[in-house]
Amino acid sequence: MGLVRKSMRHxxxxxxxxxxxxxxxxxxxxxxxxxxxxxxxxxxxxLPAARKWYxxxxxxxxxxxxxxxxxxxxxxxxxxxxxxxxxxxxxxxxDKGAMLAIxxxxxxxxxxxxxxxxxxxxxxxxxxxxxxxxxGIREHGDYAEFRVLDPGGYIIEFYRWKSxxxx
Numbered sequence: 001m002g003l004v005r006k007s008m009r010h011x012x013x014x015x016x017x018x019x020x021x022x023x024x025x026x027x028x029x030x031x032x033x034x035x036x037x038x039x040x041x042x043x044x045x046x047l048p049a050a051r052k053w054y055x056x057x058x059x060x061x062x063x064x065x066x067x068x069x070x071x072x073x074x075x076x077x078x079x080x081x082x083x084x085x086x087x088x089x090x091x092x093x094x095d096k097g098a099m100l101a102i103x104x105x106x107x108x109x110x111x112x113x114x115x116x117x118x119x120x121x122x123x124x125x126x127x128x129x130x131x132x133x134x135x136g137i138r139e140h141g142d143y144a145e146f147r148v149l150d151p152g153g154y155i156i157e158f159y160r161w162k163s164x165x166x167x
Contacts, residue, residue: 035077036077037077037078037079038077038078038079039071039079039080039081040079040080040081040098040100041080041081041083041088041090042080042081042082042083042098042100042150042152042154043083043084043085043088043090043091043092043093043152044082044083044084044085044092044151044152045085045086045092045152046151046152047068047070047082047083047084049151049152050070050082050150050151050152051070051082052151053117053150053151054070054072054080054082054150055070055072057113057114057117058113058114059113060072060073060074060080061073063079067084068083068084068086068087068088069081069082069083069084069088070082074102080100092152094153096153096154096155098154099147099154099155099156099157100150100154100155100156100157101157101159102156102157102158102159103159103160103161104158104159104160105160106160107137107144107145107146107158107159107160108137110158111136111137111146111158114146114148114158115136120148121148121149122136122146122147122148122149123147123148123149123155123157125138125147142161142162143159143160143161143162144159144160144162145157145158145159145160146158
């Protein structure tokens with residue numbers, strides 16, 4: 001009788017597991033509402049310097065400016081809010097917890113544009129000066145990139161996926 005009870009218990013567990021898996025698989029995927037833009041907020045002690053760098057040096061157009069928040073657009077739906085740290089919800093910190101990565105198929109063109117910025121600060125790769133790489137661009141397994149620091153010390157990475165790869 002013990003063997004029958006044990007077999008029944010195993011069979012019941014198997015049936016319950018089957019129903020649990022089936023009900024989990026049957027759950028409809030909830031589609032999120034549409035998103036118009038993603039906006040990264042960077043906080044600056046010197047907002048005019050950040051505005052000049054993104055607008056005049058990189059060429060991103062201003063889509064909003066109320067004096068203490070300047071929003072620039074890198075492309076459709078890709079925006080960066082440059083915020084005066086004295087007035088914003090967060091404060092500028094020395095150790096940044098974010099970096100901006102900009103994907104482009106024209107990496108060499110961006111390198112040439114950034115290299116022309118007076119006083120540009122290159123971000124080193126494990127102590128290596130990026131200007132020693134071919135065209136200043138470092139090759140990785142699936143992508144090529146270069147990094148600089150903006151006026152507030154944020155790392156700005158420009159990168160391109162290699163052929164056949166995409167994240």
